[in-house]
Amino acid sequence: MLKLGVAAADLVTVRRSSQARRGRWALLALVGCAAAACTGCGGRASSSAPLVRISERDFRISAPRHVRAGTVTLRLANRGPDTHELIVVRSAAGESLPLRSDGLTVDEEALEDRTATELEGLTPGGTEEKSVTLAPGRYVVFCNMAGHYLGGMRATIEVR
Numbered sequence: 001m002l003k004l005g006v007a008a009a010d011l012v013t014v015r016r017s018s019q020a021r022r023g024r025w026a027l028l029a030l031v032g033c034a035a036a037a038c039t040g041c042g043g044r045a046s047s048s049a050p051l052v053r054i055s056e057r058d059f060r061i062s063a064p065r066h067v068r069a070g071t072v073t074l075r076l077a078n079r080g081p082d083t084h085e086l087i088v089v090r091s092a093a094g095e096s097l098p099l100r101s102d103g104l105t106v107d108e109e110a111l112e113d114r115t116a117t118e119l120e121g122l123t124p125g126g127t128e129e130k131s132v133t134l135a136p137g138r139y140v141v142f143c144n145m146a147g148h149y150l151g152g153m154r155a156t157i158e159v160r
């Protein structure tokens, strides 16, 4: 787990501090690290960038309403007890995001060209950081595990 974390740090700075029973969550953590490496194109977390703290629980997201435009470090904490993820997309006021045909998940592919970043597979008790540069505008952050967006795991952030 630690070795994987270091390897993933080449692409993205990932800090995980899962207090969950390690055996049970080892596989999920592995998947999480692999996913973090895949989405590493979002860039390295910068220590000088303002910190934006976001926390997730079943089933809601706590995020600041306003964030200053520019490069920030997202610090995502999963207060569980479920596994969660976070996707950041630009969104018009009052817009509901398009759903896939399953009726349970947001159609991420349809939002690809306005997705700022994503953090995937965060296990309960874990935290993860990722750097992202946000242009001014309105953003929706949400979790796209099946049913979680509809269950209330979404929040709006105004970047200005």
Ligand SMILES: [Cu+2]
Binding pocket: 083, 084, 085, 143, 144, 145, 148, 153
């Ligand atoms: Cu979720």
